[in-house]
Amino acid sequence: MFRITIKCKVNKPSRLCPGDTIGVVSPGGPLNPVRLQRLDLGINYLRQKGYQIIEGQYVREQTGYFAGTDQQRAADLNDMLRNKDVRAIFCSRGGYGVTRLFDQIDFDAARRDPKIIIGYSDVTALSLALFRQCRLLTFSGPLVAMELFDVQQQTSAAMWDVLSGAMPTFNANLAFNDWQRISPGVADGILLGGCLSMISPLLGTRFAPSFKNAILLLEDIGEDLYKIDRLFSHLKNAGILFQVNGIVLGHFVDLVPDTNKNPVEFDDIISYYCSRLQIPVISNFPYGHIPVKYTLPIGCRVRLDAGAGTIQLLEPGVI
Numbered sequence: 001m002f003r004i005t006i007k008c009k010v011n012k013p014s015r016l017c018p019g020d021t022i023g024v025v026s027p028g029g030p031l032n033p034v035r036l037q038r039l040d041l042g043i044n045y046l047r048q049k050g051y052q053i054i055e056g057q058y059v060r061e062q063t064g065y066f067a068g069t070d071q072q073r074a075a076d077l078n079d080m081l082r083n084k085d086v087r088a089i090f091c092s093r094g095g096y097g098v099t100r101l102f103d104q105i106d107f108d109a110a111r112r113d114p115k116i117i118i119g120y121s122d123v124t125a126l127s128l129a130l131f132r133q134c135r136l137l138t139f140s141g142p143l144v145a146m147e148l149f150d151v152q153q154q155t156s157a158a159m160w161d162v163l164s165g166a167m168p169t170f171n172a173n174l175a176f177n178d179w180q181r182i183s184p185g186v187a188d189g190i191l192l193g194g195c196l197s198m199i200s201p202l203l204g205t206r207f208a209p210s211f212k213n214a215i216l217l218l219e220d221i222g223e224d225l226y227k228i229d230r231l232f233s234h235l236k237n238a239g240i241l242f243q244v245n246g247i248v249l250g251h252f253v254d255l256v257p258d259t260n261k262n263p264v265e266f267d268d269i270i271s272y273y274c275s276r277l278q279i280p281v282i283s284n285f286p287y288g289h290i291p292v293k294y295t296l297p298i299g300c301r302v303r304l305d306a307g308a309g310t311i312q313l314l315e316p317g318v319i
Contacts (some may be wrong), residue, residue, distance in 0.1 A: 001104075003168075005261045007186060007303070008048065008190070010135050011135045012109070012114060012137050012316075012318055013087070013113065013116045013117075013136075013137070013138045013318055015116045015164050015165040015318040016051075016163045016164060016236040017288065018049065018050030018051065019050060019052070020051055020052070020087040020187075021051070021053070021086050021087055021088075021246070022046055022053055022054070022060060022086070022087070022088045023053075023054045023055075023079075023080035023083065023086040023089045023142055023213045024039075024054070024056060024089075024092070025059055025076045025078070025092065026054050026058070026060075026061070026073065026092040026093065027065035027067065027077055027123070028066070028067065028091075028095040028097040028122040029065060029071050029094060029096055029097060030062035030066060030068075030095070031060060031093060032091060032146070034118070035093060035145045035146075036145075037149075037184045037247070038146070038149035038183075039060070039144055039145040039149070040091075040149075041149035041150070042147075042149040043055070043149065046144070049294065050293065054080070056079065057072075057075070057076060057079070058072035058076050059076060059077050059092055065095065065096060066092060066095075066097045066265060067092070067095070067097065070100050071104070072198075074101045074104035074105060076200070077101065077105060078104070078105065078106045079235055081105075081109040081110050082106065082113075083108055084113065085222045086131060086159075087115055088116035088118065089115060089117045089203055089231060090118050090143075090178045091117075091123050091143055091144070092143060092145045093143050093145050094120065094121025094122035094195075095122050097235060098123060098126045099135075099198075099201060099202075099296075101126075102129055102207055104265060105126075105278050106110075107134055110133075110134045114137075114141065116134070116138075116139060116297045116318065117130065117139065117305045118138070118139040118140075118142070118159075119139075119140070119143055120140045120141060120142075120195065120289075121194075122193030122195070122290065123140075123194075124140065124193070124240065125199075125201075125202060125207070126138075127140060127298045128192065128193075128198075128199065128207065128208060128209055128298070129200055129207035129299060131192065131248055131299045134207070134300040137298065138297075138298050138299065139159075139162065139163065139295050139298065139317065140194050140295065140297075140298050141219070141294075141295055141296070142155060142156075142159055142295065147291065152235045152291050152293070155291065155292055155294075156296050157297075158294045159268075159295040162295045162297060162318075163317075164318070165318050165319075166316070167312075167313040167314075167315065168313060170294045170312075170313075171308075172282060172284070172285045172286060172309035173308075173309050174286055174292070176292065177215075177285075177286050177292075178284055179285060179286075180280055180283045180284055181280035181309065182274050182275055182282060182306075183274065183277065183278070184281060184306050184307050185280035185306050185307075186303065186305045186306070186307070187245035187279060187304050188245065188303050188304075188314065189213050189214045189246060189304070190215065190296065190302075191217055191296060191298060191299070191300050192214040192299070193214075193216050193217030193248075194217060194219070194298065195219060195233070195235065196220040196228070197220055197223060197227075197231060199231075202232045203238050203240070213244070213245050214243070214244050215244065215247070215302055216240070216246070216247045216263075217246040217250065217286030217296065217298075218250065219247045219250030219289065220253075220255075220287070220288070221252070221253050221254050221289040222253075222255070224255070224256040225255050225256060225257055225265075225269070226258065227270060228252065229264070229269050232272075232273040236273055236274070241273060241274070242277070245304075246306070247274060247277070247279065248281035248282055248285050248287070250284075251269065251286075252266060252286060252288070253286065253288065253290065254289075265314065273278075280306030280307075281306060282304070282309055291293060294311075297309070298315065300313060300315060300317050301313075302314060
């Protein structure tokens with residue numbers, strides 16, 4: 001089976017070049033003392049790569065489980081979106097808090113001056129909202145205080161390749177990675193998704209993009225297994241699983257197992273929701289809350305080949 005999708009215009013940022021300015025923000029959770037040290041190391045890494053760095057005014061703040069108040073986090077993000085010198089916005093970490101900023105984000109600024117925005121986990125919500133509101137292509141990739149402080153070579157190389165305009169074919173068949181083909185096939189589509197627990201709350205809001213004919217990307221961390229089941233049930237009942245052309249499951253890590261009699265396993269959930277969809281589906285793709293992963297352009301046209309375990313970019317993520 002081969003599925004295709006119609007091309008649609010996407011706002012792409014300019015490719016990132018040494019000497020450009022990168023803004024660093026904390027739109028979600030705060031940085032504890034260890035992560036603050038890692039933030040400094042991550043920023044030094046970016047400087048060593050030849051980039052100028054502007055820190056958000058409130059990037060190191062903490063208000064409960066947020067990196068400052070909603071107003072402070074939104075102000076930092078909007079400052080970077082409006083600053084013509086800033087060509088990329090790197091997020092420090094995920095956590096929680098992005099969805100509380102949606103009514104304060106300057107989407108017009110993001111539309112007027114497209115720039116690279118990179119992060120994952122909680123940043124999934126920001127990426128999908130920007131795609132819905134601005135058709136802005138963003139990047140699901142490393143966080144400054146989570147990976148870039150001691151980044152793996154494969155992770156680093158994949159990130160810089162994509163941000164500089166390369167069109168790689170991402171292969172799940174890495175030496176360390178035990179990927180699986182759930183259903184065979186080849187399909188084209190717009191790559192959309194990210195952290196599963198951040199996608200579900202967007203459905204039914206004006207910040208969720210259309211997933212029709214998309215290649216759906218999913219991963220997560222630290223959830224109870226029954227909650228993963230609930231989230232997949234939501235995708236099914238909302239019609240999302242029947243709209244997409246293919247599904248790429250990244251790594252679902254540190255899940256809390258079912259300890260009941262005759263326990264349900266993660267693979268049981270995936271089989272129940274995905275195996276009968278008659279679309280290509282792969283799992284354990286090198287993506288998610290893991291140290292070695294690909295940086296994936298959200299909003300980019302891709303080709304999923306479930307037989308080969310590959311995602312091929314059909315266009316560059318930058319101009």
